[in-house]
Amino acid sequence: NAPVESRKFEAEVAQVLRLVTHSLYSHKEIFLRELISNASDACDKLRFEAIGRPELLAGEGELHIDVSYDKDARTITVRDNGIGMSREEVIANLGTIASSGTRRFLESLSAEQKADARLIGQFGVGFYSAFVVADKVTVLTRRADLDPAEGVKWESDGEGEYALASVELPARGTAVVLHLKPDEDEFLSGWKLRELIRKYSDHVAFPIRMPKEVDGKPTDEWETVNDASALWTKPKSEISEEDYQSFYKSLGHDFNDPLAWTHNRVEGSQSFTTLLYIPAQPPFDLMLGGRDERKGLKLYIKRVFIMDAAEELLPNYLRFVRGVVDADDLPLNVSREILQQNRQLERIKAACVKRVLDLLEKLAKDEPEKYATFWKAFGNTLKEGIVEDPANRERIAKLLRFASTKSQGAGQTVSLDDYIARMPVGQDTIWYITAESYAAAAGSPQLEAFKAKDIEVLLMYDRIDEWMLGSLTEYAGKKLRSVAKGELPLDEADKKKQEEAAKAAEPLLKKLKELLGERVSDVRVSARLTDSPACLALSDYDMAPHLARLLREAGH
Ligand code: ADP
Numbered sequence: 039n040a041p042v043e044s045r046k047f048e049a050e051v052a053q054v055l056r057l058v059t060h061s062l063y064s065h066k067e068i069f070l071r072e073l074i075s076n077a078s079d080a081c082d083k084l085r086f087e088a089i090g091r092p093e094l095l096a097g098e099g100e101l102h103i104d105v106s107y108d109k110d111a112r113t114i115t116v117r118d119n120g121i122g123m124s125r126e127e128v129i130a131n132l133g134t135i136a137s138s139g140t141r142r143f144l145e146s147l148s149a150e151q152k153a154d155a156r157l158i159g160q161f162g163v164g165f166y167s168a169f170v171v172a173d174k175v176t177v178l179t180r181r182a183d184l185d186p187a188e189g190v191k192w193e194s195d196g197e198g199e200y201a202l203a204s205v206e207l208p209a210r211g212t213a214v215v216l217h218l219k220p221d222e223d224e225f226l227s228g229w230k231l232r233e234l235i236r237k238y239s240d241h242v243a244f245p246i247r248m249p250k251e252v253d254g255k256p257t258d259e260w261e262t263v264n265d266a267s268a269l270w271t272k273p274k275s276e277i278s279e280e281d282y283q284s285f286y287k288s289l290g291h292d293f294n295d296p297l298a299w300t301h302n303r304v305e306g307s308q309s310f311t312t313l314l315y316i317p318a319q320p321p322f323d324l325m326l327g328g329r330d331e332r333k334g335l336k337l338y339i340k341r342v343f344i345m346d347a348a349e350e351l352l353p354n355y356l357r358f359v360r361g362v363v364d365a366d367d368l369p370l371n372v373s374r375e376i377l378q379q380n381r382q383l384e385r386i387k388a389a390c391v392k393r394v395l396d397l398l399e400k401l402a403k404d405e406p407e408k409y410a411t412f413w414k415a416f417g418n419t420l421k422e423g424i425v426e427d428p429a430n431r432e433r434i435a436k437l438l439r440f441a442s443t444k445s446q447g448a449g450q451t452v453s454l455d456d457y458i459a460r461m462p463v464g465q466d467t468i469w470y471i472t473a474e475s476y477a478a479a480a481g482s483p484q485l486e487a488f489k490a491k492d493i494e495v496l497l498m499y500d501r502i503d504e505w506m507l508g509s510l511t512e513y514a515g516k517k518l519r520s521v522a523k524g525e526l527p528l529d530e531a532d533k534k535k536q537e538e539a540a541k542a543a544e545p546l547l548k549k550l551k552e553l554l555g556e557r558v559s560d561v562r563v564s565a566r567l568t569d570s571p572a573c574l575a576l577s578d579y580d581m582a583p584h585l586a587r588l589l590r591e592a593g594h
């Protein structure tokens with residue numbers, strides 16, 4: 039027998055294992071989804087590598103995933119004939135935390151300890167979820183391009199160490215064997231496993247097979263238990279709501295239903311299919327401000343998975359979108375570098391943007407409640423598009439929602455179109471105020487004169503607003519202006535009153551200017567105020583006070 043080497047898990051793995059076993063007990067069954075998803079990834083990778091080296095596929099028939107169980111041994115086995123792993127890969131993948139997203143997630147936890155199962159499911163603890171139901175896991179794997187003698191056996195009880203040994207494995211690919219914990223017998227059932235596969239993995243594009251059963255006993259004959267087709271290639275009329283939802287869940291590692299989706303096929307000089315989803319909640323990396331962890335939009339070329347290509351297929355401000363793009367006409371051997379300068383891809387990207395904006399517009403119009411959910415989750419991300427995507431600025435601006443002096447509370451429900459519809463005749467400006475919080479905006483003395491005149495003011499209190507407004511100076515032919523800048527439009531009677539007041543106050547103004555000296559550029563009589571005696575105002579080219587403070591804090 040080959041010598042067995044014992045190795046320690048990286049410290050973070052122990053942390054993940056603890057976290058996973060503690061947080062997933064109410065979602066135990068996702069271990070199967072995760073292991074099948076890894077098997078499916080492995081099949082995808084082999085098919086991709088085989089584009090240039092067809093010999094890798096030899097000898098094994100079609101790519102598939104086999105799930106079986108053994109009641110006496112109390113084991114469940116998930117086996118694939120995909121790419122497999124070399125010894126180095128086993129050490130790197132099953133002994134450390136490779137993903138930067140996972141690392142960031144772990145770091146965030148110390149600050150905010152609430153790790154709910156939803157987040158954990160999303161950040162793809164994947165493999166380690168096996169230890170939720172198993173007290174020992176054995177992995178047998180051999181890389182497709184290595185000899186049978188170079189098989190690897192990995193085994194661990196998930197307590198801090200794992201054992202590695204060399205084994206002879208005639209078949210390529212990976213088998214994961216779970217030795218179930220004493221009270222997990224419910225999974226030793228062909229019925230239960232089939233149910234879980236249909237629930238979570240029906241749309242995995244490879245056949246998932248289980249042994250046929252006769253009188254409740256597994257036989258030697260295999261049958262496919264999932265749908266095993268690429269969902270997006272089917273005609274829309276053959277896809278049910280549930281199909282779309284479960285496909286999303288397996289794609290996005292999300293427990294929740296998506297908010298909306300759009301499925302389109304473009305035929306012509308360039309043909310491609312897009313299936314794009316909007317999640318109902320932000321994934322953890324978006325909440326942490328993550329930018330480089332851009333998974334969730336998969337590029338296929340003629341049904342072959344090529345790579346995660348969210349960055350190539352979507353602008354940054356739509357990074358919450360999940361889905362699949364399947365192109366017919368791209369060369370199969372594309373690299374990321376080629377993709378980045380590919381003109382066809384530019385066109386597909388523009389189509390994706392259009393589809394998503396269409397979908398959001400439709401949602402805003404037909405399902406305002408869902409749109410409100412979207413806005414809460416991703417509104418601030420979408421705002422980046424005002425700056426980032428000038429070509430679609432007007433469309434994005436239409437999708438913005440704000441709090442206002444004519445809406446209730448801090449909720450952002452008022453669109454620019456709502457505002458314009460309520461404008462009295464003669465008003466040609468969309469007025470807004472920016473502040474650090476809703477309370478500061480709503481309570482600002484700057485609003486007094488506007489309230490007195492019944493002019494609506496949008497209340498903006500998100501950090502990103504000031505930056506966004508730098509690129510949003512006009513909408514539907516109306517200027518956007520801050521109430522803190524410039525002068526309020528006055529009618530004739532007001533003008534006269536103000537002139538008289540200014541005259542009467544001249545000695546006071548003189549005195550105040552002397553007293554305040556360098557600290558102000560001017561002291562003026564204003565029509566802004568009705569209740570407060572004085573306020574600070576900015577000239578058109580001044581920076582908003584809270585922005586100035588932010589910059590000062592940042593050392594500018
Ligand atoms: P993720 O799938 O998000 O990368 P996992 O924890 O599920 O994270 O898996 C970690 C890594 O282990 C995978 O990225 C892959 O490299 C490797 N791996 C896991 N299962 C398999 C498998 N069945 N075949 C080949 N490689 C695998």
Ligand code: MG
Nearest residue numbers: 075076164165
């Ligand atoms: Mg995985």
